[in-house]
Amino acid sequence: MREAPALVALxxxxxxxxxxxxxxxxxxxxxxxxxxxxxxGPSGCGKSTVLRxxxxxxxxxxxxxxxxxxxxxxxxxxxGFVFQDATLMPWATVSNNIYLxxxxxxxTRAEATPRIERAMEQVGLAGFGGAYPRELSGGMRMRVSxxxxxxxxxxxxxxxxxxxxxxxxxxxxxxxxxxxxxxxxRWTVVFVTHSVFESVYLSTRILVMSGRPGRVTxxxxxxxxSPREPSFRTSNSYAEQCRTVxxxxxxxxxx
Amino acid sequence: xxxxxxxxxxxxxxxxxxxxxxxxxxxxxxxPVYILPGPMVIAQTLVRDWTTLYPSLLVTVLxxxxxxxxxxxxxxxIAVLFAQSKWIELSFxxxxxxxxxxxxxxxxxxxxxxxxxxxxxxxxxxWIVSFFPIVSNTTLGLNSTDHNxxxxxxxxxxxxxxxxWYLRLPSALPYFLGGLRISGGLALIGxxxxxxxxxxxxxxxxxxxxxxxxGYQLNIPRMFAALFMIxxxxxxxxxxxxxxxHFALRRWHESAVRREG
Numbered sequence: 001m002r003e004a005p006a007l008v009a010l011x012x013x014x015x016x017x018x019x020x021x022x023x024x025x026x027x028x029x030x031x032x033x034x035x036x037x038x039x040x041g042p043s044g045c046g047k048s049t050v051l052r053x054x055x056x057x058x059x060x061x062x063x064x065x066x067x068x069x070x071x072x073x074x075x076x077x078x079x080g081f082v083f084q085d086a087t088l089m090p091w092a093t094v095s096n097n098i099y100l101x102x103x104x105x106x107x108t109r110a111e112a113t114p115r116i117e118r119a120m121e122q123v124g125l126a127g128f129g130g131a132y133p134r135e136l137s138g139g140m141r142m143r144v145s146x147x148x149x150x151x152x153x154x155x156x157x158x159x160x161x162x163x164x165x166x167x168x169x170x171x172x173x174x175x176x177x178x179x180x181x182x183x184x185x186r187w188t189v190v191f192v193t194h195s196v197f198e199s200v201y202l203s204t205r206i207l208v209m210s211g212r213p214g215r216v217t218x219x220x221x222x223x224x225x226s227p228r229e230p231s232f233r234t235s236n237s238y239a240e241q242c243r244t245v246x247x248x249x250x251x252x253x254x255x
Numbered sequence: 256x257x258x259x260x261x262x263x264x265x266x267x268x269x270x271x272x273x274x275x276x277x278x279x280x281x282x283x284x285x286x287p288v289y290i291l292p293g294p295m296v297i298a299q300t301l302v303r304d305w306t307t308l309y310p311s312l313l314v315t316v317l318x319x320x321x322x323x324x325x326x327x328x329x330x331x332x333i334a335v336l337f338a339q340s341k342w343i344e345l346s347f348x349x350x351x352x353x354x355x356x357x358x359x360x361x362x363x364x365x366x367x368x369x370x371x372x373x374x375x376x377x378x379x380x381x382w383i384v385s386f387f388p389i390v391s392n393t394t395l396g397l398n399s400t401d402h403n404x405x406x407x408x409x410x411x412x413x414x415x416x417x418x419x420w421y422l423r424l425p426s427a428l429p430y431f432l433g434g435l436r437i438s439g440g441l442a443l444i445g446x447x448x449x450x451x452x453x454x455x456x457x458x459x460x461x462x463x464x465x466x467x468x469x470g471y472q473l474n475i476p477r478m479f480a481a482l483f484m485i486x487x488x489x490x491x492x493x494x495x496x497x498x499x500x501h502f503a504l505r506r507w508h509e510s511a512v513r514r515e516g
């Protein structure tokens with residue numbers, strides 16, 4: 001397999017919280033350009049901590065995070081982050097929520113409008129610009145959250161169990177829409193999940209983590225049909241890979 | 256708006272029934288007017304003494320609104336200051352509490368002695384009574400911003416000022432408005448209490464002074480008329496602030512959005 005250049009690499013990372021909880025110990029991982037990497041593991045294994053450290057939220061206790069040369073200068077500003085709950089501003093309309101990252105960067109509303117419109121179209125929110133978050137369903141709110149991450153045209157998109165709180169039907173649709181977006185844009189995605197099935201369906205590579213303290217215990221590349229289609233979900237290849245990943249996860253939880 | 260009618264009609268009916276019962280009781284029991292006047296007599300007094308009472312009402316209302324405005328501006332500024340650092344909040348918050356828990360009746364005489372201008376002294380008293388809910392609520396609101404949203408802005412490299420204007424201030428709005436509604440009533444109470452303490456305030460005499468004066472003269476109907484005016488003012492302030500609250504929050508805050516049945 002042709003290796004894409006590394007975008008960001010974590011080397012020997014330890015993270016101890018001020019409460020004394022050791023979240024990560026000796027964590028090594030490399031994210032390559034254009035990859036869709038899932039971090040899979042039980043709750044409390046430090047998956048979200050990894051994501052937050054990549055995002056630059058919080059200090060490393062030990063170790064380094066290295067960005068590739070051309071990404072280094074602008075890396076921090078080229079990150080999109082999607083939280084588990086949509087984390088929208090309830091007082092702002094959908095379009096003003098999506099405007100937020102651009103507003104912080106001093107883009108005027110007039111300049112931002114076409115970009116906001118485009119981001120809303122991408123995630124299937126066209127026509128909802130004037131709605132308030134509380135008027136939307138959970139799935140729609142998550143779409144707003146994704147549009148907000150996309151509007152700033154990130155190089156890397158970090159997603160922290162974004163669909164965990166959604167019902168299965170909504171989750172499947174968002175999975176498919178996310179894959180379609182990813183295929184079109186080819187940004188790099190780091191996706192935290194505790195669902196084996198979701199990780200196999202979405203990713204090009206899965207990093208299985210175990211907890212207390214968190215570390216990567218296995219790495220599973222996913223063989224994907226191209227183009228990826230919803231039918232993959234019911235294929236034999238999918239089932240087999242889910243089995244492999246499940247086994248790795250079980251091992252990780254015993255480790 | 257159907258709901259408006261259903262919210263106003265029941266208490267209005269109770270009011271009418273209550274006043275009627277009061278009138279009947281006073282007439283049937285032949286209660287002398289200097290003990291308890293009936294609503295009719297009070298209404299007549301209100302009309303007859305309007306030229307005396309109305310200027311007094313204006314004095315009280317002006318002090319109340321002035322104190323409320325000062326409480327809003329200074330309260331929000333103090334809360335913003337508190338929100339800048341935990342140390343500032345920890346250092347100064349106890350003094351805001353001290354000011355709040357000291358009965359205004361106890362310090363009003365001092366303030367009236369220290370401040371030469373009576374109107375200013377009354378304003379200060381009413382302000383002391385009313386500023387605390389705004390300070391404490393707004394401080395709470397400024398500190399209650401969604402942590403993930405704060406993280407998000409940090410990620411995008413937002414400045415402190417941007418975080419304040421884009422996130423913290425709007426999230427504090429419902430809390431501030433809740434405090435304002437309490438402060439509105441307290442400003443009126445503060446104004447009236449301070450007037451009582453000030454006693455004869457010279458030419459500018461508010462409604463509380465009218466009540467004192469009517470008491471000395473055993474003019475009980477006028478006492479009641481002044482009392483009704485104070486209560487009416489309080490209700491009006493409450494209604495106006497409730498409407499402000501409603502219109503500011505109706506699109507997004509759970510407290511103001513109507514539940515679908």
